[in-house]
Amino acid sequence: MTRHLFISSQAKLNPRWLAAFPGAELRTAVGGERPEVLWWAVVPLDAAALSAAIAAFPGVPVVVLSPEPVQEDAMHAIALGARGYCHSHATPGMLQQVAVAVTHGGLWLGPELMSRVMGAASERLLGESHSEPAQGLELLTPRERAVALEVARGATNKEAARRLDITERTVKAHLGAAFEKLGVRDRLQLVLALKYVPLDVDDAA
Amino acid sequence: MTRHLFISSQAKLNPRWLAAFPGAELRTAVGGERPEVLWWAVVPLDAAALSAAIAAFPGVPVVVLSPEPVQEDAMHAIALGARGYCHSHATPGMLQQVAVAVTHGGLWLGPELMSRVMGAASERLLGESHSEPAQGLELLTPRERAVALEVARGATNKEAARRLDITERTVKAHLGAAFEKLGVRDRLQLVLALKYVPLDVDDAA
DNA sequence: ACGCCTATTGGACCGGTGGACAGGGTCGGT
DNA sequence: ACCGACCCTGTCCACCGGTCCAATAGGCGT
Secondary structure, eight states: OOOEEEEESSSSOOHHHHHHOTTOEEESSSOSSOOSEEEEEOSSOOHHHHHHHHHHSTTOOEEEEESSOOHHHHHHHHHHTOSEEEETTOOHHHHHHHHHHHHTTOBBOOHHHHHHHHHHHHHHHHHSGGGOSSOGGGGSOHHHHHHHHHHHTTOOHHHHHHHHTSOHHHHHHHHHHHHHHHTOSSHHHHHHHHHTOOOOOOOOO | OOOEEEEESSSSOOHHHHHHOTTOEEESSSOSSOOSEEEEEOSSOOHHHHHHHHHHSTTOOEEEEESSOOHHHHHHHHHHTOSEEEETTOOHHHHHHHHHHHHTTOBBOOHHHHHHHHHHHHHHHSTTTTOSOOSGGGGSOHHHHHHHHHHHTTOOHHHHHHHHTSOHHHHHHHHHHHHHHHTOSSHHHHHHHHHOOOOOOOOOO
């Protein structure tokens, strides 16, 4: 049971990591079974590679480990969908805590980053929340919304069920209700409706 | 030693809270010794009061507890400086995890809020440089691209086949090739991959 | 000519998906 | 006590989606 997967450019597993997660697995590239947490310790932060890693296991929280915390890197990582950014030399206890936080839907950042992230987010979300017509999320119940958001991130029903700790059947129920309320027929159109991206096509006929 | 201070409009301490933190203290107003974590469970979220509570103990993380999670409330709370927002009926284990996360500089949000926060933050902090759509399309052949774009608009395989005047089977073939080239597993993630492709990697030193 | 890529299609297989029936529970308002 | 929400679960089934096994045909560079 691979629960914690460390992706590192280093050939060996950091002893602190192993101390934190005895069953941890080390790889130089994303692969294998679906882990519980994906730890990204590739030293020069490669946005494309990180993005691909995040997409590889939808729903699996990704935490970026850096030997030398850089705010810009952290912002990039979070923007790409990472759920955490912390020092690669963090204590095992700290790593476990981060793991706990992110596996429960938490976002872990260094204290100094928090104000920046939240400031930016609140400005956007509070400032423009009333000017958005399309976001049909208000029509949904909290649970339906949660399921819809999981699906919008690319999760399958099973993955969404696992993340929300409910049965796949229940995910279907909420999803079906969301389809009904939003007037869409499938998950893909639900995603399009939530993002309301026109994406006009001018493909050569 | 008062480590966890709960501010609640209720007269009694939630048993779950006490289970999580045996030495927890309950008050109806901020006061007493400096706690490790300040839990704000005042039911109608009062921004002014919350703000004052946060200011009362500088450096002490404040977690807002709500019996009924509301995204707007959560955003307000976070904007005011709260370090977490979670369900007041959360399990003791969960509360402990939240406490651990926030005392270590972490930010805890409900799963539903995650994507919104991250999306909003990234859009603001990284600018609109990546607002140009569909970068990974160059990897695809013209036909694969056409199919991918149809699918990205929400079309089914059958619809795409009809629009492009090819067989549904051929749509599948092109789509499969597109999946392979873009490193995604299904149409939904293909759409997500086509939406925001970061690409502007200026990984700082 | 020979490979290589591209476009097209076929059949078969199986898991994911969505709808159509169900039910169970809690909670708040009437 | 009733009723209506919301939440959670179940079974059955038709369909779609994705991948496996192929095949045929044209263009392009060597």
